[in-house]
Amino acid sequence: MTPQRRAIIQVLLENGSHPTADQVFTQVKHVMPDISPATVYNTLHELVEMGALQELTLRSSERRYDIITTEHAHLVCLKCGQIENVPYNHQALELSPEYTYGFEIIDQIVFYRGYCPTCAGPSDGSVETL
Numbered sequence: 001m002t003p004q005r006r007a008i009i010q011v012l013l014e015n016g017s018h019p020t021a022d023q024v025f026t027q028v029k030h031v032m033p034d035i036s037p038a039t040v041y042n043t044l045h046e047l048v049e050m051g052a053l054q055e056l057t058l059r060s061s062e063r064r065y066d067i068i069t070t071e072h073a074h075l076v077c078l079k080c081g082q083i084e085n086v087p088y089n090h091q092a093l094e095l096s097p098e099y100t101y102g103f104e105i106i107d108q109i110v111f112y113r114g115y116c117p118t119c120a121g122p123s124d125g126s127v128e129t130l
């Protein structure tokens with residue numbers, strides 16, 4: 001475990017709000033002022049490959065990092081990007097064999113998308129679609 005990996009994991013343990021790579025970088029910089037954005041991005045990628053982190057792709061340009069790798073789903077606010085962890089039962093969504101087309105299923109990704117209480121007020125018409 002390199003110091004960079006340890007620092008990034010520490011940040012994610014303290015910040016349970018599924019931060020972006022940029023947010024992780026900003027926070028890691030407090031403890032490692034010399035760290036570069038590229039190091040943070042690469043280390044996040046390594047930790048995802050190792051299975052220590054989960055990467056959530058909300059849209060092609062927005063990836064968020066999650067220290068909780070056990071099974072759970074996410075509530076996502078389409079306006080402010082707030083993400084909450086929610087329980088999720090994958091068995092309820094299991095494909096029956098006739099619909100797997102011979103695929104070996106390794107993953108299911110469930111997002112409950114909508115608007116958080118702060119954003120659920122009257123629409124200003126600037127709602128983004130993912």
Ligand SMILES: [Zn+2]
Pocket residue numbers: 077078079080081082115116117118119120
């Ligand atoms: Zn919101």
Ligand SMILES: [Zn+2]
Pocket residue numbers: 018066068072073074084085
């Ligand atoms: Zn999560």
